[in-house]
Amino acid sequence: MEDKKKKLSMVVFSGDMDKLMAAFIIATGAAASDMDVTMFFTFWGLRAIKKPVNTGKGLFGKMLGFMYGGDIRKATPSKFAFWGMGRWMFRKMMAAKGVLSLVEFRQLALDLGIKFYPCSMSMDVLEIRDEDFIEEAQPSVGVGFFIAEALESQITLFI
Numbered sequence: 001m002e003d004k005k006k007k008l009s010m011v012v013f014s015g016d017m018d019k020l021m022a023a024f025i026i027a028t029g030a031a032a033s034d035m036d037v038t039m040f041f042t043f044w045g046l047r048a049i050k051k052p053v054n055t056g057k058g059l060f061g062k063m064l065g066f067m068y069g070g071d072i073r074k075a076t077p078s079k080f081a082f083w084g085m086g087r088w089m090f091r092k093m094m095a096a097k098g099v100l101s102l103v104e105f106r107q108l109a110l111d112l113g114i115k116f117y118p119c120s121m122s123m124d125v126l127e128i129r130d131e132d133f134i135e136e137a138q139p140s141v142g143v144g145f146f147i148a149e150a151l152e153s154q155i156t157l158f159i
Contacts, residue, residue: 007036007153011146014159015044015068016078017087017102023048023159024105030155031112038153039109040146042119045159046128048072048106049116049137061127072102110136117141 008030012023023039031037041049052071056062080086091101100108110116118133120140130140150156 005034005036006155007038007149008155008157009038009146009149009153010040010157010159012039012041012045012048012159013043014078015047015075017075017090018077018079019159020045020048020072020075020102021105023157024102024109026157026159027114028105028108028112031109031114035155037109037112037114038117038146038149039114040117040119040141040149042122043126044068046118046122046126046133047075048102049118049133050128051132051134053132055129055132056127058127064126065128072106075102117145119143119146 008027010023010027012020014020014023023045027037027039047068047070050071052073054062054069055065075087076084077086077090080089082089094101116134116137118128118130118137118140120142123129123140
Protein backbone atom coordinates (compact mmCIF):
# COMPACT_ATOMS: atom_id res chain seq x y z
CA MET A 1 0.00 0.00 0.00
CA GLU A 2 1.38 3.36 -1.06
CA ASP A 3 1.55 6.17 1.49
CA LYS A 4 -0.57 9.19 0.66
CA LYS A 5 1.24 12.53 0.36
CA LYS A 6 0.93 14.84 3.32
CA LYS A 7 -1.15 17.98 2.75
CA LEU A 8 -1.04 21.64 3.74
CA SER A 9 -4.13 23.82 3.34
CA MET A 10 -3.83 27.58 3.75
CA VAL A 11 -6.32 30.44 3.89
CA VAL A 12 -4.69 33.61 2.56
CA PHE A 13 -6.78 36.49 3.92
CA SER A 14 -4.24 39.30 3.90
CA GLY A 15 -3.00 41.20 0.87
CA ASP A 16 -0.11 42.79 2.77
CA MET A 17 3.33 42.30 1.23
CA ASP A 18 4.92 40.71 4.28
CA LYS A 19 2.01 38.36 4.95
CA LEU A 20 1.82 37.29 1.30
CA MET A 21 5.57 36.71 1.42
CA ALA A 22 5.16 34.49 4.50
CA ALA A 23 2.30 32.57 2.85
CA PHE A 24 4.31 31.88 -0.31
CA ILE A 25 7.48 30.98 1.61
CA ILE A 26 5.62 28.43 3.76
CA ALA A 27 3.65 27.08 0.78
CA THR A 28 6.72 26.64 -1.45
CA GLY A 29 8.70 25.13 1.42
CA ALA A 30 5.95 22.58 2.00
CA ALA A 31 5.66 21.80 -1.73
CA ALA A 32 9.44 21.42 -1.98
CA SER A 33 9.15 18.93 0.91
CA ASP A 34 6.83 16.83 -1.25
CA MET A 35 3.54 17.97 0.29
CA ASP A 36 0.35 18.72 -1.64
CA VAL A 37 -0.46 22.39 -1.05
CA THR A 38 -3.76 24.22 -1.50
CA MET A 39 -4.00 27.99 -1.09
CA PHE A 40 -7.52 29.45 -0.63
CA PHE A 41 -7.46 33.21 -1.30
CA THR A 42 -10.19 35.29 0.31
CA PHE A 43 -10.96 39.01 0.67
CA TRP A 44 -7.74 41.07 0.57
CA GLY A 45 -5.67 37.97 -0.17
CA LEU A 46 -7.30 37.81 -3.62
CA ARG A 47 -4.79 40.49 -4.64
CA ALA A 48 -2.12 37.78 -4.83
CA ILE A 49 -3.82 36.06 -7.78
CA LYS A 50 -5.52 39.06 -9.41
CA LYS A 51 -4.47 40.53 -12.73
CA PRO A 52 -3.69 44.27 -12.80
CA VAL A 53 -7.22 45.17 -13.93
CA ASN A 54 -10.00 47.43 -12.65
CA THR A 55 -12.78 45.55 -10.88
CA GLY A 56 -16.32 46.26 -9.76
CA LYS A 57 -19.67 46.65 -11.51
CA GLY A 58 -21.63 48.93 -9.18
CA LEU A 59 -20.55 52.21 -7.62
CA PHE A 60 -19.24 50.66 -4.38
CA GLY A 61 -17.50 47.81 -6.21
CA LYS A 62 -15.77 50.26 -8.55
CA MET A 63 -14.80 52.53 -5.64
CA LEU A 64 -13.37 49.57 -3.72
CA GLY A 65 -11.53 48.34 -6.80
CA PHE A 66 -10.04 51.80 -7.30
CA MET A 67 -9.09 52.35 -3.64
CA TYR A 68 -7.57 48.92 -3.13
CA GLY A 69 -6.66 48.48 -6.80
CA GLY A 70 -3.77 46.68 -8.30
CA ASP A 71 -2.35 43.22 -8.22
CA ILE A 72 0.41 41.53 -6.26
CA ARG A 73 2.87 44.26 -7.32
CA LYS A 74 0.82 46.84 -5.38
CA ALA A 75 1.01 44.96 -2.07
CA THR A 76 2.45 47.15 0.67
CA PRO A 77 4.02 46.10 3.98
CA SER A 78 1.62 45.83 6.93
CA LYS A 79 3.92 48.23 8.81
CA PHE A 80 5.97 51.13 7.44
CA ALA A 81 4.06 51.47 4.16
CA PHE A 82 4.90 55.20 3.94
CA TRP A 83 2.51 55.83 1.03
CA GLY A 84 4.28 53.33 -1.24
CA MET A 85 7.82 54.16 -0.15
CA GLY A 86 7.90 51.12 2.16
CA ARG A 87 7.08 48.81 -0.75
CA TRP A 88 9.96 50.26 -2.77
CA MET A 89 12.34 50.11 0.22
CA PHE A 90 11.49 46.49 1.08
CA ARG A 91 11.86 45.41 -2.54
CA LYS A 92 15.32 46.97 -2.67
CA MET A 93 16.35 45.36 0.62
CA MET A 94 15.05 41.94 -0.44
CA ALA A 95 16.75 42.14 -3.84
CA ALA A 96 20.03 43.09 -2.15
CA LYS A 97 19.78 39.91 -0.04
CA GLY A 98 18.81 37.71 -3.00
CA VAL A 99 15.24 37.16 -1.79
CA LEU A 100 12.68 36.43 -4.50
CA SER A 101 10.00 39.03 -5.22
CA LEU A 102 6.33 38.26 -4.58
CA VAL A 103 5.78 37.72 -8.31
CA GLU A 104 8.73 35.28 -8.40
CA PHE A 105 7.46 33.43 -5.29
CA ARG A 106 4.01 33.14 -6.84
CA GLN A 107 5.54 31.66 -10.01
CA LEU A 108 7.68 29.26 -7.96
CA ALA A 109 4.51 28.13 -6.17
CA LEU A 110 2.83 27.45 -9.50
CA ASP A 111 5.92 25.63 -10.78
CA LEU A 112 5.82 23.40 -7.69
CA GLY A 113 2.20 22.47 -8.40
CA ILE A 114 0.52 24.52 -5.69
CA LYS A 115 -3.16 25.10 -6.43
CA PHE A 116 -4.63 28.60 -6.07
CA TYR A 117 -8.37 28.82 -5.34
CA PRO A 118 -10.25 32.14 -5.13
CA CYS A 119 -13.16 32.40 -2.66
CA SER A 120 -16.44 32.81 -4.52
CA MET A 121 -18.18 34.71 -1.70
CA SER A 122 -15.36 37.25 -1.43
CA MET A 123 -15.45 37.65 -5.19
CA ASP A 124 -19.18 38.39 -5.04
CA VAL A 125 -18.76 40.95 -2.26
CA LEU A 126 -15.76 42.67 -3.86
CA GLU A 127 -17.24 42.39 -7.37
CA ILE A 128 -14.27 40.54 -8.82
CA ARG A 129 -14.88 38.18 -11.75
CA ASP A 130 -13.16 34.88 -12.55
CA GLU A 131 -11.50 36.49 -15.58
CA ASP A 132 -9.87 39.09 -13.28
CA PHE A 133 -7.46 36.41 -11.99
CA ILE A 134 -4.28 35.03 -13.47
CA GLU A 135 -4.88 32.13 -15.84
CA GLU A 136 -3.27 29.63 -13.46
CA ALA A 137 -5.90 30.23 -10.75
CA GLN A 138 -8.38 27.41 -10.32
CA PRO A 139 -12.12 28.04 -10.69
CA SER A 140 -13.59 29.86 -7.68
CA VAL A 141 -14.84 27.75 -4.78
CA GLY A 142 -16.73 28.21 -1.53
CA VAL A 143 -15.71 27.61 2.05
CA GLY A 144 -17.05 24.05 1.90
CA PHE A 145 -14.29 23.20 -0.57
CA PHE A 146 -11.66 24.59 1.80
CA ILE A 147 -13.13 22.70 4.78
CA ALA A 148 -12.97 19.43 2.80
CA GLU A 149 -9.32 20.16 1.92
CA ALA A 150 -8.49 21.09 5.52
CA LEU A 151 -10.04 17.87 6.86
CA GLU A 152 -7.52 15.88 4.81
CA SER A 153 -4.56 18.09 5.75
CA GLN A 154 -1.91 17.57 8.36
CA ILE A 155 -1.30 21.34 8.49
CA THR A 156 -3.89 24.12 8.16
CA LEU A 157 -2.86 27.78 8.31
CA PHE A 158 -4.60 31.16 8.21
CA ILE A 159 -2.47 34.10 7.05
